[in-house]
Amino acid sequence: MPHFHSHHDEGDIGKAYDSRLMKRLLSYARPFWGWMVIAIFLLLAITGTELVRPYLVKMAIDNYITAYDRPLIAVKDKIIPGREVIKFRGLELIRENYTDHQLPGERYQLIQEKGDYILIHGVIDRKGDYTVIKSGDNYTFISPEGIKFPGTKVTREELKELRKGDIKGLINTGIIYFGIISLGFFLGYLQIFILQYTGQKIIHNLRAEVFTHLQRLSLSFFDKNPVGRLVTRVTNDIETLNEMYTSVLVNLFKDIFLLSGIIIVMLRMNTRLALISFSVIPFIFISTFYFRKLAREAYRLVRVKLAKINAFLSENISGITIVQVFNREAEKNMEFERINREHLEANKKHLLVYAVFRPVIEFLQSLALALIIWYGGGKLLSGELTFGIVYAFITYINQFFHPINELTEKYNILQSAMASSERIFLLLDQKEDIKNPTNPKPLTNIKGEIEFKHVWFAYNEGEWVLKDVSFRINPGETVAIVGATGAGKTSIINLINRFYDVQKGEILIDGINIKDVKKEDLRKYIGIVLQDVFLFTGDIKSNIRLRNPKITDEEVVRAAEYVNAHKFIESLPKKYDEDVKERGATLSSGQRQLLAFARALAFNPAILVLDEATSNIDTETEILIQEALSRLIKGRTTIIIAHRLSTIQKADKIIVLHKGRIREMGTHQELLAKHGIYYNLYRLQYKEDFNGK
Template sequence: MRDINQEEVLGKAYDSKLMARLLSYAKPYWTWLLTCILVVVIIAGIDLAGPYLIKIAIDDYINVYDKPIEVYHQAPENKSAILFEDRYYVIQKNMEAVNQSSSMEIAQLIKYGQDIFLIDGYVDLQSSEFEIVETNGEFILDLKNEDRSFHGRKLTLEEIQSFRKEDVLSIRKIAFIYFLLVIIGFLLNYAQTYLLNYTSNKIVLNIRQELFTHLEGMSLSFFDKNPVGRLVTRVTNDTETLQEMYSQVLITMFKDLFILLGVVIIMVRMNVQLALLSFIVIPLILLATAIFRIKIREIYREVRIKLAQINSTLNENFTGMKTVHIFKREKQQAQQFDTFNREYLEANKKEIFIFSIFRPSMEVLKSMGIAIIIWYGGGNVIRGSLQFGVLVAFIDYIKQFFQPINDLTEKYNILQSAMASSERIFALLDKEADIENPDHPVQIESLQGTIEFKNVWFAYNHEDWVLKNINFKINAGESVAFVGATGAGKSSIINLMNRFYDIQKGEILIDGINIKDIPLSTLRKNIGVVLQDVFMFTGTIKDNILLNNTEISTEKMKEIAQYVNAHNFIEKLPNQYDEPVMERGSTLSSGQRQLLAFARALATDPSILVLDEATSNIDTETEELIQDAVVKLIQGRTSIAIAHRLSTIQNCNKIMVLHKGQLREMGSHQELLEMEGIYYKLYQLQYKESL
């Protein structure tokens, strides 16, 4: 039994060679991906601009009560001034910004209680104690710790609105810009998400198509060694994992990095000390992330293994449902599935537990960073050495700083899965086909049908010979049958003629040409095979006859179906040739499937026809139709039959008897009976069983 764990072993989280190869598939779409990168840079810029706009609104247009105001009697040049009572006021950030060399007047807005006062002069509100008193209708600001006072006036609501008119307009502009950026960000996010997912799906479509085409070209020996379920997983699940990598990691990682870099630069430029203090939590973040990556890698691998067990169990039970019902194993199989299902649940609970610790721990660290900012930055705001808007912006930026870290940590799993999936996919793509077209093929359109085996030795595994030194010749137009016990090598001869496998010794000739020198398409087009177990594809009757061969017209298809006696039962179906065929042709009888197989084989008008006991397990009426179809099919063609019932091959020109991989007898039916050898014993055995 296959070890389920084998295919779920995870490799390195990042492999530069694998990544370079994955990026090569993205090369045809580099303009789209570059556009996505540019868009995410713009989106990152928009995300970073939001807190900064709020900072500007607070510091420059809302919180103006502790700032010096330059007063001009004429409109100053190159300065944005507020016109109030025939004077021009210019608000500065601090006293250092005021031009000390000029003889301009300095004023200040002060909020005292619920009132706003315009003071002629500047007072450091953070370090001074003061009170405003009214004397004879005039307001005086007295400093308690200094022997100074300033004249002022109380502003009415209308005067405040007039004085702050420009501030209100500026705040509205900032609000509009902020809202506009949100809308632009939404549209860009939509466009980027759509374009990126479209591009990633196109890339994965190409990978999936290349993988499927490559697998179709592999020999049957490859499929003998590789379970179909595993190959289906490669083409579906593994390529889907790559789609997640292209859409969620490849480009969006740029945004996370830009956000991190942008936050660091902006925070350092706004206030170096506060920024460095905020970065104290970074070592704790790195430690928590490293622990998370180690733990989640182990749990993730366990989850994948348990999921593989569930898929394997489902596949076995659904495929073998008939056997389950026959032996009444429903309860036992349900218990087995319940065991795997609960193990999968427990593995998922472990994964949830790890995430439930990691994500809150990131929130704790984020809160710690915010607490540090409030503690240190809030004190500086009170002391007047830090603007309040800067503090608000720092809190927003520290939140943005943690989001990419969470994203990058979770994308680690996707990247790890993508590396494992790509390694398995590329291992298949790098595996060369055992059966390849000749480098210098013999160009022929059709074959006459003369077949010759010369000293042919063949083994499926090393030197465990299935055929040993086989020599025979079949002339064009002859009908030949191969008989022998199970495992004698009958089916192997058919497989070798079609080059499903290559021989180790000797040569196989058709019309005197080594089949290794004939193009595979030409060879297989000229050999029609009707197997005992007919495989039907999901689709329609028409689809299963033509097999996507567009060169055959509908009229020709119906003519062929009528020729092999399939037309009658098809006409009785509700949709006739468009009747849906379920998986493996489960809605059709064995005889109907056999007749469709004859029509399918005849569609390409082959020179050689191979029949693998076409009448086994068929009712008498259908057998007569099939026998009539066989007689028509073999006319003018070289026909080879693998016989299980000797009564069906007595009229063949030659009968070849295989025994333990060797050709032991050859001749007509009567000649072989007279020899009283292996064929004679087989005939006597079947004859006795029929009595």
């Protein structure tokens, strides 16, 4: 079976975009598709508010701010529906719009001449070469053809009256503008809340799935994969996916809506100016193509160097005792400096790519603005374009380049997400070595009979750890397994719990093959006390009951009393509520071992396994445990693995393993009498007072 660690490294990034991975990522968003659709519709509405704002400003400029010189039509005694009448010097005037040139009536025009506002009778071309004659507050404008247009100066109060409609229109436009930005703010808040909520729910479910899957994998998987790397999968890699869901996936729709909307609006306002503005788009595509290629390689290099730093730090912090004992700090500093320098150089290359791309895009944006000013400004001076249109184009082109400028960040997130998702899915696709049977047999109220029948087992193919091992343990018996390091003692314990599966033979519990029952059903009847006791962060009580609500406080105390742990627990400031730090760092090895005994007893197993449980304990603590052992093993099938032969002399049966095979089996006295392997082991441990028995 392929191993997880051999397929993917921190430096591997795969494709920048993988449709297969993306499809699988989207499957996690499927339960929340309703919220995602709402977020997309909100984005569409938000985009609409962003698109309408420049157009409103354009309307304010063209229809009100710069519209003072638009012709005024005298409409005395006429009612024009929906049009406001301006009463001025006995005249009733309306502002001419683009369809009013067919309306009958005399035309007037308000123009500005050397700081004065003048109302003239008639309409003149402001770009024409007119002769101006001034007499007091009276003006005469004479066209090149000799046509005269009389006019009079307008006072400040009269100007306000004439522009009352413009002021009212500006106020209304301002109110609408404020309403739109307020709506955009509210919709933006709602959209971000929904998107972040959805993203966190997706990540919550994915993280739970990964953690649950990890707990189902066999120990062989953890033998081959560093803990640090697995923790990175559940934390950093999954968090990277959160950025993709919230920053890239849905917001990509916003970019599409915004760019499409800007193109449509600009083309509708002025096709020629729009096409001139868009002439830089091919250069954007070329720049993006090269950026994508260079950024991918630069990103890969940074990830490789970062992986080296992580590996170095993990190894050296774990082995800090050795480093300090042998005084190798300076050498390790030099080694880290080299790796750190490589990471710095990789980051500089990475930053260089981004440092070039952004200025290129900003240059193209400035070029587009220059084209608008050049062409649009010329048409503005010639009267073919209004100032409002030129302003709107400048604003839209800035909006157009905003998502393009953000492309670098989104591309980086997408690359990280693809790499992280590939590693996560590789982990999720890791098959369980130890599977539950399709039709499991019930395992209830077991007596504790254990039988090995011709068992062969190897961690690695062909390297047999156990070779044709057969033995039987009757219910309630205490059996010890001894042998040199590597003889296969711990492997037997692992096989009984079905942490691994045998390659040949079978293991029976109460006559039932353990492969035919659920792992959960099997393990709830087996209690283990290991040599290296693992305690979780929490308190004494939670470490004994392991958060099993069925185990009451009274049962916790009773278990502690049975194994002589109650006395030291009561001496702690908070007693059973005393805080336990990571791995039980604040407790002695003997205290941790006593808690392990209490934990095993609290679960009341039918089968008890002691895997060298007293090897790290001082003499005083060992005496306490030996006193408790007789009570602990009573009525239980007990398997003891021990280097100290003094702890197993009262065992009903002793099994001697040598190089994966059972070489001797019997009681303590029987094995001594054989003068075999056990006899030699016993003599080596007690050579000073050995009496030859």
